[in-house]
Amino acid sequence: MMNAVCDTSSPVQDLLERYVDCLDEDRLEEWPELFLENGLYKILSRENEAMGLPAPLVYYYSRGMMEDRVTALRDALTYEFVYSRHLITNTRISARDDIIEASSNFVIFHTCEEGRSKTYAVGRYRDVIVETDDGPKFKKRTVILDTFAVQNLIAAPL
Amino acid sequence: MMNAVCDTSSPVQDLLERYVDCLDEDRLEEWPELFLENGLYKILSRENEAMGLPAPLVYYYSRGMMEDRVTALRDALTYEFVYSRHLITNTRISARDDIIEASSNFVIFHTCEEGRSKTYAVGRYRDVIVETDDGPKFKKRTVILDTFAVQNLIAAPL
Amino acid sequence: MMNAVCDTSSPVQDLLERYVDCLDEDRLEEWPELFLENGLYKILSRENEAMGLPAPLVYYYSRGMMEDRVTALRDALTYEFVYSRHLITNTRISARDDIIEASSNFVIFHTCEEGRSKTYAVGRYRDVIVETDDGPKFKKRTVILDTFAVQNLIAAPL
Numbered sequence: 001m002m003n004a005v006c007d008t009s010s011p012v013q014d015l016l017e018r019y020v021d022c023l024d025e026d027r028l029e030e031w032p033e034l035f036l037e038n039g040l041y042k043i044l045s046r047e048n049e050a051m052g053l054p055a056p057l058v059y060y061y062s063r064g065m066m067e068d069r070v071t072a073l074r075d076a077l078t079y080e081f082v083y084s085r086h087l088i089t090n091t092r093i094s095a096r097d098d099i100i101e102a103s104s105n106f107v108i109f110h111t112c113e114e115g116r117s118k119t120y121a122v123g124r125y126r127d128v129i130v131e132t133d134d135g136p137k138f139k140k141r142t143v144i145l146d147t148f149a150v151q152n153l154i155a156a157p158l
Numbered sequence: 159m160m161n162a163v164c165d166t167s168s169p170v171q172d173l174l175e176r177y178v179d180c181l182d183e184d185r186l187e188e189w190p191e192l193f194l195e196n197g198l199y200k201i202l203s204r205e206n207e208a209m210g211l212p213a214p215l216v217y218y219y220s221r222g223m224m225e226d227r228v229t230a231l232r233d234a235l236t237y238e239f240v241y242s243r244h245l246i247t248n249t250r251i252s253a254r255d256d257i258i259e260a261s262s263n264f265v266i267f268h269t270c271e272e273g274r275s276k277t278y279a280v281g282r283y284r285d286v287i288v289e290t291d292d293g294p295k296f297k298k299r300t301v302i303l304d305t306f307a308v309q310n311l312i313a314a315p316l
Numbered sequence: 317m318m319n320a321v322c323d324t325s326s327p328v329q330d331l332l333e334r335y336v337d338c339l340d341e342d343r344l345e346e347w348p349e350l351f352l353e354n355g356l357y358k359i360l361s362r363e364n365e366a367m368g369l370p371a372p373l374v375y376y377y378s379r380g381m382m383e384d385r386v387t388a389l390r391d392a393l394t395y396e397f398v399y400s401r402h403l404i405t406n407t408r409i410s411a412r413d414d415i416i417e418a419s420s421n422f423v424i425f426h427t428c429e430e431g432r433s434k435t436y437a438v439g440r441y442r443d444v445i446v447e448t449d450d451g452p453k454f455k456k457r458t459v460i461l462d463t464f465a466v467q468n469l470i471a472a473p474l
Contacts, residue, residue: 045431046399046427047399047429047431087403087405089403089404089405090333090336090402090403090404092333105336105401105402105403107401107403107423107425119425119433119434119435121433122401122425122427122433123401124401146399146401146425146427146431146433147427147431147432147433148431149430149431149432150431
């Protein structure tokens with residue numbers, strides 16, 4: 001009756017969606033599982049990226065570091081409560097041999113407890129994804145962050 | 159010459175697009191026609207939804223109620239003129255037997271008569287869609303509204 | 317291993333993406349190349365469009381005019397530095413004979429040197445695209461601009 005709809009038919013698209021869902025639905029514990037054991041997660045300001053300055057704002061280079069981060073967010077850090085909502089657009093995916101490259105633009109809205117929403121961060125994801133026995137995983141996700149003046153950058157993953 | 163492009167090839171995607179178009183282009187009369195005769199349209203604050211509190215902000219449970227709403231908007235209510243623009247992303251569609259489930263993130267921008275745009279509302283649609291002789295229709299559209307502090311929520315459908 | 321993913325498989329989608337990339341990545345010189353030699357680029361306020369008033373805010377009717385514009389932007393005009401980021405959604409594409417029609421909603425975010433992002437402009441693209449020996453090109457791109465009160469409209473293409 002219904003033909004397959006493309007944006008849900010690809011395991012890679014599904015990975016990109018699950019990333020969003022686990023952050024927006026506050027299931028942070030699932031976030032490291034989307035990466036390889038030695039996967040990279042990096043936030044770079046767009047300014048630094050444009051100038052070829054490699055110093056990242058955030059840099060985790062293993063799933064363990066991401067899990068530590070989640071533990072800290074759950075147990076130690078206090079920060080203002082917000083709901084987040086990612087809108088992901090302009091996704092481009094290309095595959096060469098076993099390496100899949102993807103990029104997407106994003107805007108993240110935050111909504112405070114009083115129900116007011118604001119643009120929190122804008123930027124672009126640049127991904128290297130590989131197939132595993134457990135489906136595709138991020139080998140590397142680089143967040144190119146336009147909005148580097150975010151107030152609570154260190155709190156949650158983008 | 160050109161292969162079918164996916165995001166326009168599916169009747170379900172087309173339904174999602176026509177929903178946006180009739181609201182953004184102020185053709186409100188077409189909005190109830192996208193639902194089953196006994197279709198449901200519900201706006202829930204994200205907060206209530208997260209806490210399992212079912213009280214909706216808006217709840218119509220038939221096409222007739224939606225038509226009444228449109229009549230009221232046209233004839234009785236006065237509210238500030240704005241242009242609306244929906245941006246729909248992260249659409250996921252799955253079909254099981256005759257039931258199609260879909261979800262999408264959305265942001266709605268409003269632009270006032272002076273030409274200034276602002277983020278009006280952010281949230282997620284959760285849909286149950288069924289095939290009819292007249293193409294797919296919403297059996298149920300639930301609007302999970304992050305931005306529950308909207309000023310003129312009761313005016314037009316989201 | 318991976319099936320083709322639709323939103324990158326179509327040359328038309330690719331044209332839409334390259335348009336965004338050359339503007340967001342400040343490769344303005346590539347922007348006129350996406351149009352036919354006698355291609356049209358037009359910015360219309362949504363208000364004017366709704367009232368059937370055809371006077372555009374911006375109107376270029378050849379690739380040469382666009383190139384002149386880029387030269388002026390590079391050499392003559394001074395304007396505040398910003399990073400731009402286009403998010404394109406709700407793309408619909410239809411083909412009839414050799415004419416391809418497309419439309420998309422857009423929001424453009426601008427980020428200033430201090431790293432703060434704001435909604436710059438919201439609207440809809442309406443395109444006529446034709447195949448050439450050099451791939452698809454815009455015969456006409458009309459920008460229906462909701463946000464007509466933009467401060468520096470005349471600076472860069474939208």
